[in-house]
Amino acid sequence: MKKLQVRNSILLLITATIWGCAFVAQSVGMDYVGPFTFTAIRSLIGSVFLVPCIWMLGKFKNTEKQVEKTSVETQKDRKELLVGGILCGIVICVASNLQQFGIMYASVGKSGFLTALYIILVPVLGIFIGRKPGKKICLAVFLAVIGLYLLCMKSGMLKIEFGDILLLLGALTFSIHIMVVDHFTQKTDGVKLSCIQFLVCGMLSAIVMFLFEKPSWTDIFTAWAPILYAGILSCGVAYTLQIVGQKGMNPTIASLIMSLESVVSAIAGWIILGQVLSAGEIAGCIIMFAAIILAQLPEKS
Secondary structure, X not given: OHXXXXXXXXXXXXXXXXXXXXXXXXXXXXXXXXXXHXXXXXXXXXXXXXXXXXXXXXXXXXXXHHHHHHHOOXXXXXXXXXXXXXXXXXXXXXXXXXXXXXXXXXXXXXXXXXXXXXXXXXXXXXXXXXXXXXXXXXXXXXXHHHHXXXXXXXXOOOOOOHHHHHHHHHHHHHHHHHHHHHHHHOOOOHHHHHHHHHHHHHHHHHHHHHHHOOOXXXXXHHOHHHHHHHHHHHHHHHHHHHHHHHOOOOHHHHHHHHOOHHHHHHHHHHHHHOOOOOHHHXXXXXXXXXXXXXXXXXXXX
């Protein structure tokens, strides 16, 4: 049992690392293609990559009950999966493109930390569906506000930059996406749901891409490395590892490990792109990460 916990923890740590480094890929990709183009192609690649993953994961379901449920899938189940995939795809399309535009104006490290706010925003949004947060969550939100001030405000001025607003809106939308996914994964297969959502996200982004951008195959092929990383590793591999790694894990521990993507993004931006944060921004990152950890700690009964 302990070996399984260690293995799953390692898988989730790999997931966080892939997602953290994905911010670098997204930032580099903007040097060659537009944000809608990047999101459209990475999402479609991720959807295609998950098709064989669905087949392979199906092979691991050895019990007769699971096989029977898979082979005799009711029309209601298929409808639930389709509706969930479309809704999740629409939400993640908005979230991904907001994040992609935000990365154009902010450093990789700041983008990672602002995006990680979804971990705190999820319980806050829970208030609207009758889930009142405790004192711990309120304290976490307060700390996050302080961290945001240090991270976003320049020279002590009460001014948030345009990129920060986009990333914050992206974090809010990712929070909504998490709640929608949480609802539908209780009734449908998570990997199939992800495959459909990436397909919907890619198609919607492609429509906007042709309306507002001028994609060229030359630019796309030039940006093949960051696009493939974001599509295969971030969308495909990391999501599959998350599904496998979370099985049998304490949700609090799992969320805490995956929230390390914000730390990885800052380190990756510094090592790979040379994006150095100021002392105030580093302090803001530390405070925000402390808020993220605090939000994941269990409440005392």
